[in-house]
Amino acid sequence: MSPVSSNAPHGQSPLRTVQVLGGGNAGSGVHVRSLAAGLVARGVRVTVCAPAEADRAYGFSGVGADHVHVPRSSDPGSVAALRAACTDADLVHAHGLHASFRAALALSGRSTPLVVTWHNRAHAEGARGHLLRMLERRVVRAAAVVLGTTSDLVDRARRTGARDARLAAVALPGTRQPVDQDEAELLRSKVRAELGAMGRPLLIAVGSLDRHRGYDHLLDAARAWCRLDPVPLLVVAGEGPLRPALQRRIEDEELPVRLLGRRDDVSELLAAADLALLPSSWESRSVLAQEALYARVPLVATAVGGVPDLVGDAAELVAYGDARALAAAVVRLLDDPERCAELRERGARQAASWPTEDETVAQVLSVYDELTQPRPLP
Known part of the structure; x- marks a missing residue:
């Protein structure tokens, strides 16, 4: 234009x-x-x-x-x-x-x-x-x-x-340009090592720890991942009023989840992840969804608000509150590298269509x- x-x-x-x-x-x-x-x-x-x-x-x-x-x-x-x-x-x-x-x-x-x-x-x-x-x-x-x-x-x-x-x-301003692949792999390995995710899948969710974010359903889904070998690690970047309740559940149920608090390195965390998760009850133009597609990280998200229009066919969409469907979508993608590669390509095309x-x-x-x-x- x-x-x-x-x-x-x-x-x-x-x-x-x-x-x-x-x-x-x-x-x-x-x-x-x-x-x-x-x-x-x-x-x-x-x-x-x-x-x-x-x-x-x-x-x-x-x-x-x-x-x-x-x-x-x-x-x-x-x-x-x-x-x-x-x-x-x-x-x-x-x-x-x-x-x-x-x-x-x-x-x-x-x-x-x-x-x-x-x-x-x-x-x-x-x-x-x-x-x-x-x-x-x-x-x-x-x-x-x-x-x-x-x-x-x-x-x-x-x-x-x-x-x-x-x-x-x-x-979405400030979208990062592609970096040298060797440098990107070194940073990815460094971040995964710091998080304790070497040799296991890394899943990431980002957003304030509020009720509408759907983290209670996300923890329900995490129980199903405990049966996988190796067990994926879910990290959540964000802070909010639900942190004490979520942390108690993580500890009581021994869930493979870490609450990272507020972070200023979300782009690096996302680049190191195998999957990005968006379990909210409602989103408009989710920053996480946009950054995930730009970064070519497969996304599993709830089909709510503006998410379907935003991501098109470039993400796995599930109903809000359906922890079983969320868990199943994650398990399928972790076991299907071809589908993940397809989502990465679709994500790049979808991101190119945004304003x-x-x-x-x-x-x-x-x-x-x-x-x-x-x-x-x-």
Whole structure:
């Protein structure tokens, strides 16, 4: 796709956008950084409103965007700070439900267009679930356009009352280029030795230790692998509230599982693995699924949310909560190198079909152009 012009049209001032992010999970934080970099390169003035720790983590300032510290939603001053930051904006683009709700409040009474990107779905039940659904309704009715990272998020926005909901093009920035094969094999051996996975299959799952990730079913499946020879080792990279309960199960049932905690070397762990596992109850554009296919690591995942559309026929898909099916899929792949080789090739083709960063920025700019009028120079 041809790049968008980096200069504002003659006689117009540059478009000024404000990107609003809450704490930001890895997916939305990386996306906003990539988007900010692409917009700045095309002559757009970008201000990112996010907590200071998000700027330190994702480096918005480092790609030419202005950063304004806006506290998290629990801070009573966050809406006022955001309203001040959006005063001269031509358009505001908020990412995630809580950031979008605060942006809607900050823009109340103003004509500034609001674009919202839903990167994920809130996981809550009972009173909190009811509250989140109320926030969703308020957000989609305030937004000029809602961009959903999966088709079911787009459908959800439409059912909730969105005037205009579209599928978002979302790239996975920073995809690594192929490295020297000898170096890759040395790193693979080093990682496997450190994990205690020499001479045995290595399985990996990545994600916060929360209920919706499906790790209880993953541990159920791990019991079946104990009968294999050699016994595979499952490592889980991530931290969260379920860690004590999961660790007790691992110890009580003597499961071949290690909880690694939060790691900053997930790409190296993934490159060393024989299989990647994604047992969640719901995912949008799973970062693990994308990285696994890019790294040519066979993936076993649940057929939920945006996963089927994302991976196509390049992964083994099972029903959420079916530990037997999950265990069986893993056993089959470990015993079928030809099927694994086929999935690697399919994964490479599927990954090549995903949007690039340029395409992602171009789509967002086209939405901005629809919603903004020419801006005469002062």
